[in-house]
Amino acid sequence: MGTKSACNWMTLWASILFVVILGFSRLSYGMFLPGIQRELGGSYGQLGILNTVNFIGYLVGTLCLPPLIARSPDRKHVINRLTCLLLAIAMIGSAFSETFIQLGLWRFSIGLLSAFATVLVLSIAMDAIRPAERGVASGLIWLGGSAGILLTGLFAPFTIDPSHLQGWRYAWVAMGVFGLIAAFGFELVTQKQGTAKIPQPTESKPHDQGSVNVYRLLLNPKEFLFLIASYFFFGWGYIIYFTYLIPYLVSKGIPSLYAGLIWSGIGFAGLFNGWIGGKAIDRWPSGYTLAAGVILGTIGVSGVITDQMLYTAWGAVTVGLVSFLTPPLMTTALLRRHVPHSAYAACLSIATAFFAFGQIIGPIVGAVMVDRYGLQFGVASSALFLAIAAALAGLYGQQQRKQEIRDLQL
Template sequence: MGTKSAFNWITLWASLLFVVILGFSRLSYGIFLPGIQRGIGGSYSQLGMLGTVNFIGYLIGTLCLSPLISWFPNQKHVINRVSCLLLGLAMIGSAFSHQFIQLGLWRFVIGLLSAIATVLVLSIAMDAVRPAERGVASGLIWLGGSAGILVTGLFAPLTIDPSHLDGWRNAWMAMGVFGVIAAIGFDVVSGKRDRKLPSQVEPDPQERVNVYRLLLNPKKLLFLIGSYFFFGSGYIIYFTYLIPFLVSKGIPSLYAGLIWSAIGFAGLFNGWIGGRAIDRWPSGYTLAAGLTLGTIGVFGVATNHMILTAIGAVTIGLVSFVTPPLMTTALLRRHVPHHAYAASLSLATAFFAAGQIIGPIVGGVAVERYGLQTGVASSAIFMAIAAVLAGVYGQRQRQLNSQGLSQSG
């Protein structure tokens, strides 16, 4: 079956799955933290560590995916179906947590399953799209994460307000049910395509070595992968501790939820703008521009002014929340061999996950020693490093293109 335009049923259902994979399973934890703290106890630093546990699971899931596909090269759809369905069920299960360790185990499982689902949903959906429109398609899929943030922000009065002790539990159960429905919908529409397409990951061990050499070569993709790593550290600090910071300032739960929703609403445009931009200017410079603006947005917290904090949050949502993952996805698609794309995306996602493991640890230490404001603002350091590395990658791209032109001339 031939490829499709960026706007198709597979892309739509993939975007709905990303509402769950990114917005619900991963980032809803930040806005639910005040309610979770009242329900099971623990300091913000300790509960932030559960974010690290989640991304340890995410890292393990990412590392296991490549050999899993190699062992079952024609079962990519089956693996994705199982992981997406179990992800929805795990979210429902986590709503019944009454102890710190119990919730930690659920967060680990959710992280592991969401890693597998992230790579496979993107890989399956991109296979169905024309090469020239994959940046736009990637943007449409990633904006599902923004939609998830928007929706969780609307839950804020039920999850933050002390009068609703079990609000976060009810919200997670509803999100899990939505996840199961989205998983079934994506499997149905993607199943209409030939499921016997050749695997994008060669089982040949030598081919996997080449993938590592490609991504970790300073002259090729190393700086792009490094940028993705530091972005993972920076954005997760911001999204983990922003709502607790606002609550500590006495901001009403409705207003805190609206700020959170504003990030998601702005991110809806981010997906479209970022996808168009990376299709037109497929360069590390395009990525660096969004990360730089995001770094500036983080500093809104440092001003201690709620209006500037809100403007900064919207800026992050508009230019540097969805943009780095979707642009990295699109750039990898352009610069790695077709058969190695799933393995390359899996390895890149592993670095992203490693950054998300380190982020909550650093942010938690900053919160414990210097307070929530400094903890949130510390994410700007990682975002700035990510922007610099993306710029270096853009420079290397330009040098390689110039060398190629001079040789052909």
């Protein structure tokens, strides 16, 4: 079966699944923190560290998936089907947590399963897309995460308002049910459309198509090291912002409806980010393109420093518009463009592991900042790590440019 354009039913259902995989299962936690704290107790710093548990599970998943795929390369669809179903069930289960330990175990399970689902859904969907349109397809899929944030923001009056003590529980159950529907839809359209046979990418520079040492490829300074390092620091920075932004707004006395609208503003702007970022990376497949988006996001995060809600809200929308999805979708597209097809799933999984390392460290550092210096300083500290990510992406773009010049001289 031949490859398809970026806009097809498989891409649509993959995007709907990413509503669950990213927006619901992982990032909704930051929105629900005030409600969870009122019922389970603990400081925001302590509850924030539970996000570390989530991303430890995410890291374990990214490390376990490559050998699992290598052992059963023809069973990706089966593994993905089981993973997506279990992820939805785990979200429903987390709604019944009564202690930190129970919630931590559910968060670990959700992190593990979402790591599997992220790589497998992307890999299966991208296999069916024409090489020239994979950036757009990646953007369309990742914008599902933005839609998830948009929807969780609309839940705010029922999840963080003190008058609805258990609203966060009902919301997680509803999200889990939605996840079951999304998993069924993706499986149905995948079986209907079949699996495409993809030719080796012609746009990338030659690589050994035999046995590829993916670690040597990704950690080589002349290949992808700066890109992977940028992804690591982005994970470190953005998760601090997404974990503590809503608690910061609540601590400032912002009504739950307005706090939710600011959160939804990130998701709404991110819907355009997925499309804009995908088109940009298809047209300018460079680290410079990635760096530009992260720089603007750094400026947006810094709006918290002003202590003015207008600038904080503007900054949140900026983050959603130009940098929330930019690193994941652009890293996905750049790797898909430049690594051998046979090594793509493993390379994406390892890159995601570095992203997960950043997300593990981020909540710990953020918790220390919040407990020691307050929520405002903790949220603002994410700008530093985003700036480092932007600088590293620029270095990757510079290394790409030098390689292009060398290729032209040959």
